[in-house]
Amino acid sequence: MSVKINTTINGQAVSASAEASTSLLEFLRDTLEMKGSKLCCNTGECGACTVIYNGKPINSCVTMAADANGAQITTIEGLADGDKLHPVQQAFIDTGAVQCGYCTPGYIMSVKALLDRTKKPTQADIEEAVSGNICRCTGYNKIVDAIHLAAAKL
Ligand code: FES
Numbered sequence: 001m002s003v004k005i006n007t008t009i010n011g012q013a014v015s016a017s018a019e020a021s022t023s024l025l026e027f028l029r030d031t032l033e034m035k036g037s038k039l040c041c042n043t044g045e046c047g048a049c050t051v052i053y054n055g056k057p058i059n060s061c062v063t064m065a066a067d068a069n070g071a072q073i074t075t076i077e078g079l080a081d082g083d084k085l086h087p088v089q090q091a092f093i094d095t096g097a098v099q100c101g102y103c104t105p106g107y108i109m110s111v112k113a114l115l116d117r118t119k120k121p122t123q124a125d126i127e128e129a130v131s132g133n134i135c136r137c138t139g140y141n142k143i144v145d146a147i148h149l150a151a152a153k154l
């Protein structure tokens with residue numbers, strides 16, 4: 001069964017149909033051709049697919065596309081301003097927190113949601129905010145450095 005989805009993604013009204021069983025991640029990547037949110041575990045364990053849904057970071061692989069109806073969604077594609085990267089994106093580059101990059105969009109969305117909530121996150125806030133994100137490359141210290149740098153610049 002197909003469902004109609006009227007939603008707002010990165011400030012743009014989007015109207016499209018999808019099978020009722022489609023995940024939000026599949027809707028973004030396959031229906032809308034927005035490939036920035038990554039498919040990795042597909043079970044809500046790794047955070048690679050994180051998007052901001054009505055102000056909160058969620059795993060889009062375990063969220064139904066139909067739940068996007070009427071929602072405000074921000075994806076990694078919505079962060080840069082033309083050629084100018086968002087401060088969180090720039091901080092990840094500046095601190096060397098990007099290696100293979102597969103986890104990076106999800107981390108950046110979790111961090112953006114954190115810094116939208118508080119401009120001065122504590123270490124505990126940071127650890128909690130990225131507790132659902134897994135990186136296999138960086139050893140995490142550079143990611144934490146990036147979050148502190150981004151917080152200082154916002
Ligand atoms: S791909 Fe969604 S949490 Fe891993």
Ligand code: FES
Binds near residue numbers: 137
């Ligand atoms: S940079 Fe490779 S998984 Fe994080």
